[in-house]
Amino acid sequence: MAAESRDIAGWPAEIRRVPVGAGAVELWTVAALESLLDRDELLRDDSREPPYWALVWSGAPLVAAWAVERVPLRGRAVLDVGCGLGLVSLAAAEAGARVTALDREAAPVAFVAESARRAGVPVEAVVGDVRTLGRVGAFDVVIAAELLYERASFPATAEALVAALAPGGSLVVGDAFRVRTDAFYDALEAHGLRCVEERRVAVDEEGTRVWVRLARYAR
16 A cells, blocks of 8 residues: 655655554654755754754653553543644544644644544644743643753743643653753742652663653642
8 A cells, every 4th residue: 555645734744653652643744854854054054943843752652652541531631732743642632632732833733633634533733832822721631742942931831831731630741851951840840730750761862862751740
């Protein structure tokens, strides 16, 4: 059978099957991503940002599997912040959650919408920044997988994530420590959230060992 391919938001797209726990999630991804990136040009012009949303980061499948395994999702309202290609969103929706996938970039939101449509699962894909949306809703579960990069924004991000939680809700964080993230967790604690469960998993990224921390926070 020929592989599925098409254009989404101006990018060549193909279906990729990504392992998640004991199963897998099929989603639209950017085809031949490496061939579309001019590394030399990116190095010359540091004002240009690579399309990080197009990568399936190591933390995403780990967060997806951990959330499905450890957090009650069926029938719950779930917000996936910085959803990227939507692996976590799709996994949560397939587990029975009502998912809102949020990203600042329009392109990944288009990919998520198409993946959800293909899978026949309920995902509302929205373009926006959780830090500027105010109260985006009262969600039972808020998920932030590999979201922690901009250190200056950590206090505002933590405040926005807490504001999106319904009473009794859980915040699930996947952190591969790409930058120092202590300030983010300090901000969560300042807003009354505490870590109630955590796990650390080692993954291989092109020959480099990376530790991903999976954690669930609640009031």
